[in-house]
Amino acid sequence: MKAESCKIGDGVYWVGTLDWDLRTYHGYTLKGTTYNAYLVFGKDKVALIDNTYPGTSSQMWGRIAHAFSCEKRDIAIDVIIQNHIERDHSGALLEIHKKFPKAPIYCTEIGEKGLLKHYPSLAGAGFIISKTGTTIDLGGRTLENVETPFLHWPDSMETFLAPNGILFSNDAFSQHLCYARRYDHDVPDAFLMEAAAKFYGNLLVYPSKLLVKKLDEFRRLGLAEKITMIAPGHGQIWTDPGRILSAYTGWATGVCENKVTIIYDTMHHSTQMMAHAIAEGLIAGGIDVKMYYLHEDERSEIVKDILTSKGICMGIPTIHDAPFPSIGDIIYYLKGLRFDHTGIKRGAVTFGSMGGKGGAVKIIADELTKAGFDVKEQMECYYVPDENELNQCFEIGRTFAATLLGK
Known part of the structure; x- marks a missing residue:
């Protein structure tokens, strides 16, 4: 040739x-x-x-x-x-x-x-x-x-x-x-x-x-x-x-932007609603947001933004009283990468919708801790979030922003 x-x-x-x-x-x-x-x-x-x-x-x-x-x-x-x-x-x-x-x-x-x-x-x-x-x-x-x-x-x-x-x-x-x-x-x-x-x-x-x-x-x-x-x-x-x-x-060495990467999946849009409400709270608190929907987005793009983010928020639907399977893929990947090896522990929030007894949000919080993240907040709602719960999501986002900015 x-x-x-x-x-x-x-x-x-x-x-x-x-x-x-x-x-x-x-x-x-x-x-x-x-x-x-x-x-x-x-x-x-x-x-x-x-x-x-x-x-x-x-x-x-x-x-x-x-x-x-x-x-x-x-x-x-x-x-x-x-x-x-x-x-x-x-x-x-x-x-x-x-x-x-x-x-x-x-x-x-x-x-x-x-x-x-x-x-x-x-x-x-x-x-x-x-x-x-x-x-x-x-x-x-x-x-x-x-x-x-x-x-x-x-x-x-x-x-x-x-x-x-x-x-x-x-x-x-x-x-x-x-x-x-x-x-x-x-x-x-x-x-x-x-x-x-x-x-x-x-x-x-x-x-x-x-x-x-x-x-x-x-x-x-x-x-x-x-x-x-x-x-x-x-x-x-x-x-x-x-x-x-x-x-x-x-x-x-863990130098990051004032940014949070939100990662979620959703079955009937409930966890999606929570993700969007948290995003609004973060933005109001002075933090930029990158949003990833696991039904469409893949892990290598997500990881690129986690690298330059001060924290992550992970939205987890519950199925069979366990985390939705797509969450498992990104969690397994993050546990291998060990972002805390950059010298800092990025903050994290877990949230999601559940039926039955729930518990997926806590399971993923524990897994994120093992992967080197510092979980600050967990929130799980029953089926569809109401207005009060969405307001709570907003406040979680704003409080998380203040924490990451040292306010």
């Missing part, structure tokens, strides 16, 4: 793949993504950093051929750097190794074990185990690897190109976006940051404490001030790295 590379620096090319058609990945919805791979040319050697998803390599090979033609060199990859073992980063590794069997494969110790489980035929392929500080001399330029375990897998690693100041950051700082142009300034800023927040909220909340330590380590190693560009594993390349580094620092 014929495809052109994108030169992102002196002797550095993006040679990744545009996946226009992907709609679900890693548990959330999207409208395409990129599998970013990069070629770095030195005087003596050429390194390939990551590759692409299985079955999508024809684009990558076309871009690699174009990059070598731009450099007026015969195609020869001398070094393979595998920063992550997941198949969206390593799916073409077997093809690459077959074409360039003498090229060593740099990865972490855990990365080697994982790659051999994914691709057993790579046994004896010439792995070189990288630790933080491992350098690769390409001739006139040096790559330095930094272990980043659990950001977001145990094997994760990043690579820094010292002369150019480019950090090849693996999944960190990524966004699942698919655009023809490669840079952050090529898409609307608000849209870009929203996509970055969605990626962080769904994949990197759990290791937030580790992320803060890793950012500090980059500063101690003297790398942070040298970064002029961040080239992530997915999405747009950051030409203004300070902006995304600042955003990550905020997300990792």
Whole structure:
């Protein structure tokens, strides 16, 4: 397949793949993504950093051929750097190794074990185990690897190109976006940051404490001030790295907007009525509101807004004296993400309609507590809320707003 590379620096090319058609990945919805791979040319050697998803390599090979033609060199990859073992980063590794069997494969110790489980035929392929500080001399330029375990897998690693100041950051700082142009300034800023927040909220909340330590380590190693560009594993390349580094620092330490995310489902509109009344109270109290209806909305979008919210309100209908099933999905997801790992406990309110003996609101309050939220209020009404109960919902919203604003 014929495809052109994108030169992102002196002797550095993006040679990744545009996946226009992907709609679900890693548990959330999207409208395409990129599998970013990069070629770095030195005087003596050429390194390939990551590759692409299985079955999508024809684009990558076309871009690699174009990059070598731009450099007026015969195609020869001398070094393979595998920063992550997941198949969206390593799916073409077997093809690459077959074409360039003498090229060593740099990865972490855990990365080697994982790659051999994914691709057993790579046994004896010439792995070189990288630790933080491992350098690769390409001739006139040096790559330095930094272990980043659990950001977001145990094997994760990043690579820094010292002369150019480019950090090849693996999944960190990524966004699942698919655009023809490669840079952050090529898409609307608000849209870009929203996509970055969605990626962080769904994949990197759990290791937030580790992320803060890793950012500090980059500063101690003297790398942070040298970064002029961040080239992530997915999405747009950051030409203004300070902006995304600042955003990550905020997300990792629980910096939030004056906002509450309301999440609810409803069977006969009773819980919906309560949700809307609580929203009015929050707005009256000076808090912005994002509303999600679980019958239509899905968890990855919800999580993006929880990341930047000071609190959540969860509306739970009762069925068979238990929480409505759709609530279980988002609760299970939140328990895995652990939003309290960002350094704060977001406030929470649970509410809902019930028949019979009820109890679903308390069950979900207990589950939210286990997930790291600080439940401030619970309210359950019998069947349809009357005017007094809706007024009570309004006051719950206004009181919750005051609590979150420290009034």
